[in-house]
Amino acid sequence: MPRLPTTLLSSSRSSCSIRIRCPAVIRPPRTFASTSAVEPTIFAPATGRGKTAISILRISGPDALNVWRKMTKPPRKPLQEEQAVVAASSPPRDPPARRAMLRRIVHPTTDEVLDEGIVLYFPANSALTAQPTLELHIHGSPALMELLLQLLPTLPGSFRIAEPGEFTRLAFEAGKMDLTEVEGLRDLVEADTEAQRKLAARQAGGQMRKSYDAMRASIIEATSLVEALIDFGEDEGISEGIFEQARDKVQALRDKIKRRLADGRRGEIIRSGIHLAIIGAPNAGKSSLLNWLAQREAAIVTSTPGTTRDVVELSLNYHGFPIIVADTAGLRATKDEVEAIGIERALMRADTADIKLCVLSLPKVFADSTSTSTSLEAQIDPLTLSLIDSHTLVLLNKVDALHITSEHLDAITHALRGEGKAWLGSESEQPFWQLSVRSELGLREFAEGLKGELQKRFDLSDDVEDTPLVTHARHRRHLEECETYLSAFLELDPDDIVLAAEELRYAVLALGRITGAVDVEEILGEIFSGFCIGK
Known part of the structure; x- marks a missing residue:
């Protein structure tokens, strides 16, 4: 097999050249607009609107301390401890790091006292934004x-209002x-719910990053083995069993990723809300039923069939789960265009x-039968019947209007089966x-049964792997x-080892785009635009 350079290999998937060596972390360039060539100092409320x-x-930003110097003064009765701390600081008027200081907030030109509050200062080495x-x-x-x-x-300085998510983006760009x-x-x-909070807290705390980093490290290990064969295999006699070791690592990781992908979109559903129809x-x-779940009159209820047209x-926050409940129009054959x-x-x-x-009205299901019938027959309308599947809970409503027996239940079961x-x-x-x-x-x-079904499907285990x-x-x-x-x-197979190494490099790049370990500029705008201004 001809020897290729170990630094670059032309990609058949792209016009650019890609390194055989594992790509280093590439942070995206700054793209926030600024009216000045000087690094701006950004500001924004970090709390919600309203009283x-x-x-x-x-x-x-670099001019943040100008706010302390120009717009804050000691409180009306400075505490001895604060006076001592301020006197010992260098320069004298600058605040101590990570210390809550009571200060008067004043107008920068008239010295009018605007308020009195707490001021916190974080130097660059301890601030999330760096x-x-x-x-x-x-x-x-x-x-x-x-x-x-x-x-x-x-x-004085270059102050401007922050853009959505800009504080967090600075933290990302700083590698924090x-x-x-x-x-x-x-x-x-x-x-909005406990399930969403729990899932988001784990992700914000780095739990998912650790999982992705472990996957990426596994591919890099396999890549190193394959590259060793490319670089030294023929000369050093180390080819025996090396490619098989790489295959074993890749096989195990691929199976793990397949299991993760076959999760029924559980994480995405918890994040966006569980849809119930x-x-x-x-x-x-x-x-x-919708009104009872909502504990208010959310939908109009009348005895006239077809009241719900849309x-x-x-x-709802249902026992900590985010659910989106939809009451739908009654299913039947109709000539009414709106219905x-x-x-x-x-x-x-x-x-x-x-x-x-699926709500079944018992009096209607057994409208053509009597309790004395020797063979009860359940009549379920075809449209409703067509929607019942493995994701359906069947509710038998109006049991107070019909004395239900085991024969009735058997008839419904027989009709469904x-x-x-x-x-x-x-x-x-x-x-x-x-x-x-x-x-x-x-x-x-x-209600308890529905809660149990949600827990079985969407509850978060304390086990990281789950x-x-x-x-x-x-x-x-x-x-x-x-x-x-x-x-x-x-x-x-080993005869295509150069192509095999290329596939592993692309796998590394795909995982890197999830955590931002490679250039992901095209998705940053979408991610950070969803933040509030002060975040």
Whole structure:
């Protein structure tokens, strides 16, 4: 086999040349606009809008200390301890690092006292942004915050308002956070439920980065073995068994990635919300069930069939899980144009739901049967029947209007199984949930059952290996790319060792794009634009 240079190898997938050696970390260049060639000092509120007890104004950049010097003064009655600390600091008027100091906030030109609050200073070596950072903890007056935002650009230096996510981006560019931690921090800020908070906290804390780094290290080890064969195999006689060792490492990693990708999108669902669709025939009790789950009159309930014409959707924090519940139009054949559109939307929503709640009205299901019949037959409308699958919980409503027996349950089971249906709980001791939404009979038991189903599917284990690794579509895309390259490597034999090394390099690059270990400028705008201004 001809020897190739060990520094560069032309890529068949790209017009550029790619190094055989593992690519080093490449941080993207700064792209934030500035009106000056001087490094800007950025500022923004770090707390939400509106009247609050405390608001925080964050300033980061080379001129941050100008705010301390021009806009703060000692309190009306300085504490002896503060006087001693300030006197010992160098220069004398600069604040001590990481110490909460009580100061008067003043107008930079008139010395008018605007407020009195806490000032915190973080030098560049301890600030998350790797720049001198000052925080003003002031009283939460919107008028006061607005005034300070107007005054800061008048100070000496290059001050400007921060762009969305700019503080966090500075931390990323300084190497103090990777992209998964950045996304985890954004998800943590936006978390509404305990499940979302728990998942985001783990990601922001670096747990996912460690998993991806371990995967990347495994590919690099395999790459090193293959490169050793390219560089020294023929001369040093070390080729025996080396390629097989690399294959074993790659095989194990590919299997692990496949398992991660086959997670049912659990992490992405928790992050964005678990979609539940309530389906069934008209007047089955769907809207009443939605109102009970919401604990308010979210949907109109009447005795007239077809009241719900469109999808009524609301978000709930259900025992710590983020759920998005959709009440859909009653399923039936109709010539009413508006109702037909509503039914079409109901079918579309049911098709994308993570869990379906199929509500069957018992009096309607057994409308043509009597309790004295020797052979009960359950009549389930075809549209509803077509939507029942392994993601469906079947609720038998209006048990207070029909004395239900084991024969009724057997008839419903027979009707479903006769159509080849399997539903959630179909093989358990309790295949159906029997309830009356109107009288709230059986609803508490159903609520506990739904909670148990959510826990079984989406609860986060304390075991790191059981934690969803894929929380964003971006992660899934790059993992799929990595798995493709690893599979391509496994299809090659030692005679194609140069091509095999190339596949491993592309696998390393795919994983690196998840954490930001390689140039990812094209996705940074999307990630950081989702942040609030002061983050």
